[in-house]
Amino acid sequence: MFRRLPTLALGALLLASTPLLAAQPATTLTVLSSGGIMGAIREVAPAYEKATGVKLDIAAAPSMGDTPQAIPQRLARNEPADVVLMVGSALDKLVANGQALKDSRVDLGQSFIAMAVRKGAPKPDISTMEAFKQSLESAQSVAYSDSASGVYLAHILFPRMQLSDAFKAKARMIPAEPVGEVVARGDAQLGFQQLSELKPVQGIDIVGLIPDQAQKMTLYSGAVVSKSTHPDAARALLQYLASKDAAKVIQDSGLKPIPAQ
Incomplete structure (x- = not known):
């Protein structure tokens, strides 16, 4: 509180x-x-x-x-x-x-970007860039916002990480809805949004901030x-x-x- x-x-x-x-x-x-x-x-x-x-x-x-x-x-x-x-x-x-x-x-x-999973679900390793990339490739589905963090992920970070076509097919931008709520109801395995936007959402566990090398500060x-x-x-x-x-x-x-x- x-x-x-x-x-x-x-x-x-x-x-x-x-x-x-x-x-x-x-x-x-x-x-x-x-x-x-x-x-x-x-x-x-x-x-x-x-x-x-x-x-x-x-x-x-x-x-x-x-x-x-x-x-x-x-x-x-x-x-x-x-x-x-x-x-x-x-x-x-x-x-x-x-x-x-x-x-x-x-x-x-x-503000900084964090990753969340459904409450009680296993927390993937995102402690290093290599582990972070592997967690993304292994995920069944990935959601990110249509605001600052999601635009950065979709257009800068993910392309820079050279993720597979299979990843691109399972990652989607969520318009006008908290990403945490999508994760909480099971519509995405991994969710990315600003930490301050994930914290109020019930039904999720915040894995942590994404690695420093991947991070982008939003003012x-x-x-x-x-x-x-x-x-x-x-x-x-x-x-x-x-x-x-x-x-x-x-x-x-x-x-x-x-x-x-």
């Missing part, structure tokens, strides 16, 4: 930095969150809401991809949103096209949506998430916190 934040300390921090929040108890922020940082924002939400009177309406939304739920697709349809929490490189694109405010952008945590960041109707409250939320007080929750979610400036 994640550690609950000290409500009084949180309230003092927020009220000191944004005194107007106390006068806006009815404010609701719509937060679009990628799965990699969803665990952290959901854990922060109850104490944050109690301390500030600001309600967080959190919606799951991939950082990229063609699914209607993806953050770029939602914003393109002008869906209401105040804050986006997502892969940093994808956020940069939103900033560049004017959909997110550049001066509100904060980096929150580094998760946040920003205020340009069309936010509550930009001050949105900035206050991001300020808290980037503070030292939120670092423990971010770490417990499976991310490596970015040191507060």
